[in-house]
Amino acid sequence: MIGLVDCNNFYVSCERVFNPKLIGRPVGIMSNNDGCIIARSEELKALGIEMGTPAHKVRHLVERGEIVLHSSNYELYGDMSHRAQVLGQHGAHSAGAARYQLPGNERLQRTAKTHHD
Numbered sequence: 001m002i003g004l005v006d007c008n009n010f011y012v013s014c015e016r017v018f019n020p021k022l023i024g025r026p027v028g029i030m031s032n033n034d035g036c037i038i039a040r041s042e043e044l045k046a047l048g049i050e051m052g053t054p055a056h057k058v059r060h061l062v063e064r065g066e067i068v069l070h071s072s073n074y075e076l077y078g079d080m081s082h083r084a085q086v087l088g089q090h091g092a093h094s095a096g097a098a099r100y101q102l103p104g105n106e107r108l109q110r111t112a113k114t115h116h117d
Contacts, residue, residue: 007084014080015070016075026067030055034071 007013011029016022026047029039037044037053044067049058061067 009039009041010081011072011077012041014077017080018076022068028053028058028067028069029072030069032072034069037069038072039084 012022012027014025015029022041023040024043024050026043027041028037028044028049030036034055036055037049037051037058040049040051047067049067055069058067058069077100085104103113
């Protein structure tokens with residue numbers, strides 16, 4: 001049986017690995033030119049800030065310390081994605097997801113096959 005593991009808010013999660021002070025804070029990751037938000041933490045989503053929001057529209061929230069915006073770091077995200085994929089035996093699905101062989105229970109595998117057929 002093969003399972004898909006998808007990392008939530010992958011770019012934000014990568015940043016939090018190396019900066020734990022970001023855990024629990026509303027965090028956005030910016031596009032290449034820092035023009036708009038391309039990744040959001042759950043906390044940022046809860047504030048109603050949409051994907052693609054231009055940075056200048058939320059700059060006042062940054063200045064007040066209510067949210068944190070980070071420039072994107074694709075080298076970090078690529079490295080972290082590779083690390084996650086090395087653990088999986090069946091390759092990458094996307095930057096924040098990989099397929100894994102699940103050890104297992106023959107009965108569960110037969111049940112899954114029956115439902116698939």
